[in-house]
Amino acid sequence: MDIAPSPLAQPFPAIPPVAGVTLRIARARYKQWDRCDLTYVELAPGTTVAGVFTRNVCCSTEVEMGREQVLLGSARALVVNAGNSNAFTGFRGREAVEQIMAQVAQHLECKPSDVFVSSTGVIGVPLPLDKAEAGVAAALNAVPCSWEDAANTIGTTDTFAKGAVATAVIGDRTVTLAGIIKGSGMIAPDMATMLGYIFTDAAVDPAFLQSALSAASDTSFNCITVDSDTSTSDTVLAFATGEAGNMPIASFDDTGADAFAAALFDICRQLSHLVVRDGEGAQKFIEIEVTGADSDESARRIGLAIANSPLVKTAIAGEDANWGRVVMAVGKAGEPADRDKLAIRFADKWVAQAGLAVDSYDEAPVAEHLKGQDISVGVDLGLGDGKAKVWTCDLTHGYISINADYRS
Amino acid sequence: MDIAPSPLAQPFPAIPPVAGVTLRIARARYKQWDRCDLTYVELAPGTTVAGVFTRNVCCSTEVEMGREQVLLGSARALVVNAGNSNAFTGFRGREAVEQIMAQVAQHLECKPSDVFVSSTGVIGVPLPLDKAEAGVAAALNAVPCSWEDAANTIGTTDTFAKGAVATAVIGDRTVTLAGIIKGSGMIAPDMATMLGYIFTDAAVDPAFLQSALSAASDTSFNCITVDSDTSTSDTVLAFATGEAGNMPIASFDDTGADAFAAALFDICRQLSHLVVRDGEGAQKFIEIEVTGADSDESARRIGLAIANSPLVKTAIAGEDANWGRVVMAVGKAGEPADRDKLAIRFADKWVAQAGLAVDSYDEAPVAEHLKGQDISVGVDLGLGDGKAKVWTCDLTHGYISINADYRS
Structure with missing residues (x-):
């Protein structure tokens, strides 16, 4: 099986010798x-x-x-x-x-x-x-x-x-x-x-x-x-x-x-x-920033619940501003969260606040952001000062191809 | 989007009226x-x-x-x-x-x-x-x-x-x-x-x-x-x-x-x-039986770690007897496990015991089992009496198609 270089690949940097x-x-x-x-x-x-x-x-x-x-x-x-x-x-x-x-x-x-x-x-x-x-x-x-x-x-x-x-x-x-x-x-x-x-x-x-x-x-x-x-x-x-x-x-x-x-x-x-x-099948690099959590560790766990959610990852692969899946992932993390204080953004555009969609929600700029290679998702819990950033990639047909289509 | 019936679909049973x-x-x-x-x-x-x-x-x-x-x-x-x-x-x-x-x-x-x-x-x-x-x-x-x-x-x-x-x-x-x-x-x-x-x-x-x-x-x-x-x-x-x-x-x-x-x-x-x-994209119905765990709850968590592992699910989709991925999933569950007591089977064929591949391992009957629609995976921890069964489906291109290819 021959796998093409990741579209997110970066050139190898110039690294000098390290003495010893x-x-x-x-x-x-x-x-x-x-x-x-x-x-x-x-x-x-x-x-x-x-x-x-x-x-x-x-x-x-x-x-x-x-x-x-x-x-x-x-x-x-x-x-x-x-x-x-x-x-x-x-x-x-x-x-x-x-x-x-x-x-x-x-x-x-x-x-x-x-x-x-x-x-x-x-x-x-x-x-x-x-x-x-x-x-x-x-x-x-x-x-x-x-x-x-x-x-x-x-x-x-x-x-x-x-x-x-x-x-x-x-x-x-x-x-x-x-x-x-x-x-x-x-x-x-x-x-x-x-x-x-x-x-x-x-x-x-x-x-x-x-x-x-x-x-x-x-x-x-x-x-x-x-x-x-x-x-x-x-x-x-x-x-x-x-x-x-x-x-x-x-x-x-x-x-x-x-x-x-x-x-x-x-x-x-x-x-x-x-x-x-270089994540398997990755087409997009995703940064998830969680703020307002109960603690930094709680923020990290919520971030990882979002980053590990197949539904969030496939939505981003499909360039779909499906913030409902982010709500779901926050809720399943098992960490303190109050649905009615939750706010969610893509890039710098808040799509949901205080537990429901923002009134003036305009999907156009969000859709434009999701077409790019570097995706930013933000979640504010509105509870405390806990914060964390986690990084993941999207879930695509490439992942399935790499892990299921080839047999030993 | 039109989705074909699951290949694992079952006919609707004859259900009599229930009084009241x-x-x-x-x-x-x-x-x-x-x-x-x-x-x-x-x-x-x-x-x-x-x-x-x-x-x-x-x-x-x-x-x-x-x-x-x-x-x-x-x-x-x-x-x-x-x-x-x-x-x-x-x-x-x-x-x-x-x-x-x-x-x-x-x-x-x-x-x-x-x-x-x-x-x-x-x-x-x-x-x-x-x-x-x-x-x-x-x-x-x-x-x-x-x-x-x-x-x-x-x-x-x-x-x-x-x-x-x-x-x-x-x-x-x-x-x-x-x-x-x-x-x-x-x-x-x-x-x-x-x-x-x-x-x-x-x-x-x-x-x-x-x-x-x-x-x-x-x-x-x-x-x-x-x-x-x-x-x-x-x-x-x-x-x-x-x-x-x-x-x-x-x-x-x-x-x-x-x-x-x-x-x-x-x-x-x-x-x-x-x-x-009727799991999204499901092609195979998978039963995972965990025995010999520290407790029933521990067995259930280990079973779910296996059932939720994208690598296990894609391996089964690919009909690949990749028991190393089962080992990995057991190890990441965060539950008591001793690598050197672990045994793994597909159907009734043990592929690994006491922490390494069985000497006489013959992949042919396992490969044959994996070609079927109903897959049985067994894990014995060798620690105690805890046991559980969990059920899942494989992870296929169909899942990605349903969740990423269609956009709102």
């Missing part, structure tokens, strides 16, 4: 394909790490081990396998991950726990030990590659390479943050997995890096949805090599901490939006 | 269509009533009022409007419902609170007072009609008329339960609404009727899903005229109580399955 980060790729041939499918990232000694992982309780071995590894706070390498998620493979899957960790650790003369492994692709098939071993050996000796090459290599059925860059000033140093991500394109019987990696030359204490990454994820990766399904392998890792030579950041009181956290959020937001823009 | 229940239909012309769209059911004096309603907090006026009316326990009439849901219409919508209640109450010389009103169709447009008044007037004077006529008249974009019948022996009397239901076909910008009505000639105390209906709903109407969206108007009402002359049932200690509750559950199950069989 070397990218290499190789062919492990996890699937019958002629492309690189193993990414190896070498990180300078002293690199710190933080991570956020899927909440799916049927998570992969890679996720289980990654959760433990980030607690140790140090990293020397990352290996990403594409074409096989190694999820739901029991002890056999664990053996494969441990083999990769040992192989890289021997090469770098580091602890196996400093080697992070992710895998994405078919579920239920243990990662073949021989292919993994040969692939890692080839990658260790490959010439360094570009960010775009690495972004392409971690992808599976992504329709475009996804990367982002940001900078922050810390004291007298300008640090760079570079990120690549894959996700949301898939072919049955593979499973969509979001894998994101952020690299910075900043010196950052791992505990601070973790708290900054968790906070940034809450309003970026945790506020996007394509189809409400949660992968068994979702992972975002942030690595800080310290090569920029800034005074290490260990708390929000430290110089440049706010700037670094802002840059980290910026790159998380960029990367998360790119995943939505 | 008279059905009439009329043209209120809520939409530009040439069909009856107002159903009026007259109920004998002494009829008791119970109801279950949507949990959507943005519910319609009809639902709000219905909730209060069932607490009073008595009913004389039911009016169902098709083509306009009257939801999210504020005080104007309430005015329309009160007008209908008053008009019927005057005709029957009963209390307005004995007149139940439901509406289904477009959201956000107040039910027009003049059309409602003329429609009710016509219906009051219409000749009685059949169950099938009434089932067709409460429908909106349903592709077939849905009804069911059951009987129970109470002491020396055999009582009849008859039910009609609409739901799950829809055209933008209308909103799918499940409206179900059950009529019996049994004499049943309203409190017992309510507890029996609530219990039956928990494992029927509350265990079906088409697309995870919850209508603002969902309503199931049960009316008992008492004309069969049995000793009234007031508790499970009374003669025939178990038989009546079993028949009520039987009819609820039949009606709920018919809604799934």
Whole structure:
């Protein structure tokens, strides 16, 4: 099956090298394909790490081990396998991950726990030990590659390479943050997995890096949805090599901490939006802003209920200003809401207020807005100060084609 | 837009008259269509009533009022409007419902609170007072009609008329339960609404009727899903005229109580399955059985997570034995689960056990099962005794066509 690039695709940005980060790729041939499918990232000694992982309780071995590894706070390498998620493979899957960790650790003369492994692709098939071993050996000796090459290599059925860059000033140093991500394109019987990696030359204490990454994820990766399904392998890792030579950041009181956290959020937001823009079958990028909710968390849940509603998503695909479906989605969220205080807008045009259609409702400008690629939906609950933004794409025939028409 | 009958449609059953229940239909012309769209059911004096309603907090006026009316326990009439849901219409919508209640109450010389009103169709447009008044007037004077006529008249974009019948022996009397239901076909910008009505000639105390209906709903109407969206108007009402002359049932200690509750559950199950069989775009009817869960409620939530997963539904549409997606859906349910104890089957063929694919897995019989119209998926958690069955349909291009391709 050949999938055309998403109409919402964006060009790969110019990302400079990040000191202490070397990218290499190789062919492990996890699937019958002629492309690189193993990414190896070498990180300078002293690199710190933080991570956020899927909440799916049927998570992969890679996720289980990654959760433990980030607690140790140090990293020397990352290996990403594409074409096989190694999820739901029991002890056999664990053996494969441990083999990769040992192989890289021997090469770098580091602890196996400093080697992070992710895998994405078919579920239920243990990662073949021989292919993994040969692939890692080839990658260790490959010439360094570009960010775009690495972004392409971690992808599976992504329709475009996804990367982002940001900078922050810390004291007298300008640090760079570079990120690549894959996700949301898939072919049955593979499973969509979001894998994101952020690299910075900043010196950052791992505990601070973790708290900054968790906070940034809450309003970026945790506020996007394509189809409400949660992968068994979702992972975002942030690595800080310290090569920029800034005074290490260990708390929000430290110089440049706010700037670094802002840059980290910026790159998380960029990367998360790119995943939505490559959502299966996506024709429109949708931002849903919820205000006036009981709390920020309540606003986020209401936003996700709207973003996950097949009826809302198909209405927007059909360029139909069907605000009744937004009302329905607010009501089913299970969060505090008062029907008679609810207001709904498309772009900046309020279509319903105080629980009923606005008297002077003119559908023409709303219909015009819905013809575009970037759609804005606003909901005001009229209850409190809680607010959130979530992002999703529309639900089209393309989603069905990708996920149902092809058979394994 | 013209929608072909669901391939899962079933013929309308032979339903006998129920003593104390008279059905009439009329043209209120809520939409530009040439069909009856107002159903009026007259109920004998002494009829008791119970109801279950949507949990959507943005519910319609009809639902709000219905909730209060069932607490009073008595009913004389039911009016169902098709083509306009009257939801999210504020005080104007309430005015329309009160007008209908008053008009019927005057005709029957009963209390307005004995007149139940439901509406289904477009959201956000107040039910027009003049059309409602003329429609009710016509219906009051219409000749009685059949169950099938009434089932067709409460429908909106349903592709077939849905009804069911059951009987129970109470002491020396055999009582009849008859039910009609609409739901799950829809055209933008209308909103799918499940409206179900059950009529019996049994004499049943309203409190017992309510507890029996609530219990039956928990494992029927509350265990079906088409697309995870919850209508603002969902309503199931049960009316008992008492004309069969049995000793009234007031508790499970009374003669025939178990038989009546079993028949009520039987009819609820039949009606709920018919809604799934008319699910938008449905090509396959799917039963998901969850066993070995921490509790029955946990099993139900896991079953619904599977049933609502777009990836599971598209895999089944594609006749793809993609059990990895079932694993994913179990894991995202947020319920107790242990990946390494999980077992999954299609029909009676276990495809995964103890957290990985079965060694001797032969896909051929599973692939054969998936080609059929009735699909059975089983999940055993291996944790406890909790169990549940839920029912859904597959997710196909038909769903997108119905909900996105047509514009208002």
